[in-house]
Amino acid sequence: MINSPDFFKLKCRRFSFELGPKTLIMGILNVTPDSFYDGGFHNKLDNAIAQAEKMAEEGADIIDVGGESTRPGSETITVEEELNRILPVVKNLVKTLNIPISVDTYKDEVARQALEEGADIINDISGFKFDDKIIKVISQYDDVPVVVMHTYDRPKTMQNNPIYLSLIEDIKDSLEKSIKLGVEGGIKRDRFIIDPGIGFGKTVNDNIIILKRLSEFKTLKRPILLGTSRKSFIQKILDLTVDESLEGTLATVVVSILNGANIIRVHDVKEAKRVTQIADAIKNA
Secondary structure, X not given: XXXXXXXXXXXXXXXXXXXXXXXXXXXXXXXXXXXXXXXXXXXXXXXXXXXXXXXXXXXXXXXXXXXXXXXXXXXXXXXXXXXXXXXXXXXXXXXXXXXXXXXXXXXXXXXXXXXXXXXXXXXXXXXXXXXXXXXXXXXXXXXXOEEEEOOOOOOOOOOOOOOOOOHHHHHHHHHHHHHHHHHHOOXXXXXXXXXXXXXXXXXXXXXXXXXXXXXXXXXXXXXXXXXXXXOHHHHHHHOOOHHHOHHHHHHHHHHHHHOOOOEEEEOOHHHHHHHHHHHHHHHHO
């Protein structure tokens, strides 16, 4: 069933978007040695810049820079290490690319320095649950959106038998609590983007249910971001490797858009751009 799009205006410092008719594409740029798909490919500055430029040329609306792998089982890294990885990239991209730069972090000091260097969005996988001091950092900016994502636990243990009383309601309640926490800390509600957290403390069936029932998150009345790109549930369904999971990813992109996603987060921008244009045409017909 195709849902009528909800409309949101999103201000990202130097940029603004109208969400609804057009689904935005967030290109993933992991400057890490150990991310599950692209770890080690873009952790040198020149490689990272080249990949960001390539994604922008292919149609990315946002580039999301991550300095710490949050794949299942991953270990945390120090603030200093994360800053060393992302700041040179952020500094360059805010000067050279004419699209918003998002930073994927839950650490307050990383967010603070990234925003000082001109980053436009903060993408917090923990929804303020790992470091609530990040709220004060973000609240000092009137025009910086924040993505609050649901995760069952920290990445090292999040896949250790996640159990929900009611999957969708539990995730919605958690996201609403993240928004409430942020609003109480001075972040306006209209700056929030929500992400149900595909693969973050979810079984294969949980991920399928989230995709099928994604429209139910519209009751939170905030733009929905979804990141399914090349995740392990796709590989398990298809019995394929991560390198063979592009078509499966694109199928989930279409489903998510028709069920209410406003922003999709992907590794493969060119291919996602094409299927997004088709999905948007169907959604808006």
